Amino acid sequence: MNRLHLALVLGLFLGPTSCGPSVRLYSDTEETGTFETYHTYTFQEFSEGNKKTISAQELEALRTNIARELEKRGFDYAPEGGDVSVRVTVYHRNGYAPYPGYRMRPETQRAIAVDMYENRRKLHVWHAAAVGPVVYDAEKRTDQFPEVAARIFQRYPVPAMGPGTPVPLALPETAPEIPPETVPGD
Numbered sequence: 001m002n003r004l005h006l007a008l009v010l011g012l013f014l015g016p017t018s019c020g021p022s023v024r025l026y027s028d029t030e031e032t033g034t035f036e037t038y039h040t041y042t043f044q045e046f047s048e049g050n051k052k053t054i055s056a057q058e059l060e061a062l063r064t065n066i067a068r069e070l071e072k073r074g075f076d077y078a079p080e081g082g083d084v085s086v087r088v089t090v091y092h093r094n095g096y097a098p099y100p101g102y103r104m105r106p107e108t109q110r111a112i113a114v115d116m117y118e119n120r121r122k123l124h125v126w127h128a129a130a131v132g133p134v135v136y137d138a139e140k141r142t143d144q145f146p147e148v149a150a151r152i153f154q155r156y157p158v159p160a161m162g163p164g165t166p167v168p169l170a171l172p173e174t175a176p177e178i179p180p181e182t183v184p185g186d
Helices: 002-014 048-051 056-072 138-153
Strands: 023-028 042-045 084-099 101-119 123-133
Touching: 042 056, 048 056, 048 084, 056 084, 056 138, 084 123, 101 138, 123 138
Parallel strands: 042 084
Antiparallel strands: 023 123, 084 101, 101 123
């Protein structure tokens, strides 16, 4: 009976640690950022270091998923001169992960960071990063990008407006005519 009890207790404590890697989020927001006034974004070019860290296909897939998150918050893409510039950075670092028994084990981690700069005032207004263990399978990494981008943008000061639906920024110039109501008895 004691062995069964021990196996159940170990299963409760060790089982959750074997479920998949966790992603930790970090963010910082500039207090003077006027996030509700930003409507257009421009991507900055990837650095040479980024181009060496992951493939061009992965960088574009990551950029696409970040663009979707921006559009959920009412942004439109501008090839040049957007209200904000967005820089995506991917890097590896040595870190530590929890290991059973209150110990830490070394692991190589990948960080995906998004930085936003207000172009008018030349001000760094927002930074967020997701950090987790490196996934060595390129296809699995790319499959995780939508979730990672969504988690990063959970920290953005303006919430998403709907599931995948961009917010219209302006009403049409001419509204359709609304016929007057007919009142019974006239």
